[in-house]
Amino acid sequence: DTEVTQTPKHLVMGMTNKKSLKCEQHMGHRAMYWYKQKAKKPPELMFVYSYEKLSINESVPSRFSPECPNSSLLNLHLHALQPEDSALYLCASSHPSGGSYEQYFGPGTRLTVT
Amino acid sequence: AQSVTQPDIHITVSEGASLELRCNYSYGATPYLFWYVQSPGQGLQLLLKYFSGDTLVQGIKGFEAEFKRSQSSFNLRKPSVHWSDAAEYFCAVGGLGKLVFGKGTKLTVNP
Numbered sequence: 001d002t003e004v005t006q007t008p009k010h011l012v013m014g015m016t017n018k019k020s021l022k023c024e025q026h027m028g029h030r031a032m033y034w035y036k037q038k039a040k041k042p043p044e045l046m047f048v049y050s051y052e053k054l055s056i057n058e059s060v061p062s063r064f065s066p067e068c069p070n071s072s073l074l075n076l077h078l079h080a081l082q083p084e085d086s087a088l089y090l091c092a093s094s095h096p097s098g099g100s101y102e103q104y105f106g107p108g109t110r111l112t113v114t
Numbered sequence: 115a116q117s118v119t120q121p122d123i124h125i126t127v128s129e130g131a132s133l134e135l136r137c138n139y140s141y142g143a144t145p146y147l148f149w150y151v152q153s154p155g156q157g158l159q160l161l162l163k164y165f166s167g168d169t170l171v172q173g174i175k176g177f178e179a180e181f182k183r184s185q186s187s188f189n190l191r192k193p194s195v196h197w198s199d200a201a202e203y204f205c206a207v208g209g210l211g212k213l214v215f216g217k218g219t220k221l222t223v224n225p
Contacts, residue, residue: 006157033212042204042216042218043158043215045213055211090158101208103160105150105158105159106157107157108157
């Protein structure tokens with residue numbers, strides 16, 4: 001099973017709201033990733049968790065707050081977002097982090113900030 | 115730092131025709147190379163990967179790619195394209211803890 005699930009599929013939120021994105025995998029992977037993808041662009045890495053610890057933060061604004069409660073779950077907490085944060089948010093997982101391992105992606109959450 | 119160039123932003127082929135999507139990479143060590151496909155509004159699906167060994171790698175959906183170190187290339191090929199292959203294709207190089215993606219090539223398939 002190479003499935004990564006993400007909820008919700010779609011999310012509309014106002015600039016003062018607080019919401020969370022959820023990602024889950026049951027492949028025994030120990031690295032999990034958050035990416036942001038704007039239309040007609042490649043995914044941009046935001047965060048990497050390795051063995052439940054944050055290992056890479058690509059200078060992401062603090063209004064995005066990641067959390068890895070256990071090796072199967074990854075959350076992205078959103079607060080006071082801006083309209084330019086509207087994008088497809090993709091979660092991925094792999095065996096231990098590092099570019100030498102293929103990443104498996106979820107279907108994404110389409111986020112619209114109004 | 116690693117980088118990936120996909121020279122073709124958009125390619126149009128007829129159904130049944132052959133396909134080659136180009137990818138050039140820059141990386142100081144042995145590259146780990148990947149091709150992903152993305153249908154509109156969907157996540158990325160891994161087509162194939164190259165780590166070492168045989169330079170011609172086979173993937174899913176009838177795709178293959180050839181690693182050429184001398185040309186720093188990892189081109190994706192398919193002998194006969196199906197309408198369902200229409201999508202965005204991303205080449206990526208792995209290293210230093212993360213993947214770096216090219217800008218993507220959009221494939222349109224004409225009936």
